[in-house]
Amino acid sequence: xxxxxxxxxxxxxxxxVRGKKSPSDEPSVLDQHADxxxxxxxxxxxxxxxxxxxxNGIGLRMDGVVWDYSILRTTRxxxxxxxxxxxxxxxxxxxxVTVTTAQxxxxxxxxxxxxxxxxxxxxxxxxxxxxxxxxxxxxGVLPGGIPGLDTPDNLYKQLVATLPGKTMPISGYIGxxxxxxxGFKIKYRAYTMAPSVAVTAxxxxxx
Amino acid sequence: xxxxxxxxxxxxxxxxxxxxxxxxxxxxxxxxxGGVAAHRAIITVExxxxxxxxxxxxxxxxxxxxxxxxxxxVSGPVLAGDAAGEIRLRMPAYELPPVNPGDLFAIGYxxxxxxxxxxxxxxxxxxxxxxxxxxxxxxxxxx
Numbered sequence: 001x002x003x004x005x006x007x008x009x010x011x012x013x014x015x016x017v018r019g020k021k022s023p024s025d026e027p028s029v030l031d032q033h034a035d036x037x038x039x040x041x042x043x044x045x046x047x048x049x050x051x052x053x054x055x056n057g058i059g060l061r062m063d064g065v066v067w068d069y070s071i072l073r074t075t076r077x078x079x080x081x082x083x084x085x086x087x088x089x090x091x092x093x094x095x096x097v098t099v100t101t102a103q104x105x106x107x108x109x110x111x112x113x114x115x116x117x118x119x120x121x122x123x124x125x126x127x128x129x130x131x132x133x134x135x136x137x138x139x140g141v142l143p144g145g146i147p148g149l150d151t152p153d154n155l156y157k158q159l160v161a162t163l164p165g166k167t168m169p170i171s172g173y174i175g176x177x178x179x180x181x182x183g184f185k186i187k188y189r190a191y192t193m194a195p196s197v198a199v200t201a202x203x204x205x206x207x
Numbered sequence: 208x209x210x211x212x213x214x215x216x217x218x219x220x221x222x223x224x225x226x227x228x229x230x231x232x233x234x235x236x237x238x239x240x241g242g243v244a245a246h247r248a249i250i251t252v253e254x255x256x257x258x259x260x261x262x263x264x265x266x267x268x269x270x271x272x273x274x275x276x277x278x279x280x281v282s283g284p285v286l287a288g289d290a291a292g293e294i295r296l297r298m299p300a301y302e303l304p305p306v307n308p309g310d311l312f313a314i315g316y317x318x319x320x321x322x323x324x325x326x327x328x329x330x331x332x333x334x335x336x337x338x339x340x341x342x343x344x345x346x347x348x349x350x
Binding site for chain 1: 266271299
């Protein structure tokens with residue numbers, strides 16, 4: 001499958017579920033991470049960093065931090081650089097969401113506020129998907145929080161269920177190409193999960 | 208009074224000594240992509256291990272800042288370069304060249320102990336030859 005380079009549509013924003021290999025894939029909770037894409041193609045996401053509080057070892061009472069492209073280049077190059085994504089085997093499913101100009105602006109504004117004041121991080125209930133969800137709610141794209149456990153995949157499912165006809169998924173290796181005038185184009189290579197094959201012994205010749 | 212001061216000085220010395228002993232462990236380096244190599248060293252590889260994920264594997268959640276994909280721990284004593292003692296390097300498997308115990312392994316790292324480039328060094332170098340090789344080594348950050 002050929003690699004695709006595409007500009008970000010001005011009327012869209014996106015959720016990137018890291019570790020989700022197809023729209024129907026349901027990765028385990030600890031194999032997922034949520035990033036987002038702004039309407040100019042900028043990638044960013046919410047992460048937890050240690051602060052020596054008790055509980056850090058199990059993902060609790062950590063400091064939150066918003067990483068944008070420039071930080072992701074040094075900390076998670078395989079999330080923003082296409083060739084590195086391929087080398088690392090980093091597959092994501094990106095869900096593009098069609099929005100109004102006002103919603104795209106509000107989505108960006110929510111992320112900028114989080115970036116300047118990220119608050120805390122807890123792996124349960126106050127994680128990457130919780131904060132991505134907040135941005136979608138602040139933008140008026142979603143009416144409420146994530147049904148069930150706050151996970152990237154549950155947020156993905158909520159967006160698909162809430163916005164019929166307004167979402168488009170792509171699955172594969174993804175990278176971001178900085179543009180001279182600002183913003184990013186998106187490069188991706190589609191990935192197709194091998195179907196699960198149930199292997200059953202042929203016992204017809206057994207006596 | 209003098210005896211008390213002497214005791215205090217002795218106690219402070221012991222505390223200082225203890226602190227120094229606690230900080231004299233291996234130099235611990237963590238991987239990042241890009242940066243300027245302020246230091247270089249060659250180690251003789253003792254171990255290459257797959258890192259565990261901690262309690263319930265939470266340390267290996269990609270939402271945690273310290274996450275690296277399929278991390279490996281490479282450690283060994285310094286043969287030549289800007290460090291002494293032992294180096295313990297944590298890095299993703301996909302960036303690690305083939306390396307085995309006994310091999311010589313070059314590491315370039317930043318002023319804040321972030322490793323940014325590695326390479327297998329030629330076998331059989333002694334400390335002086337390793338230092339020469341290291342000086343000529345082009346540390347190419349993975350950026």
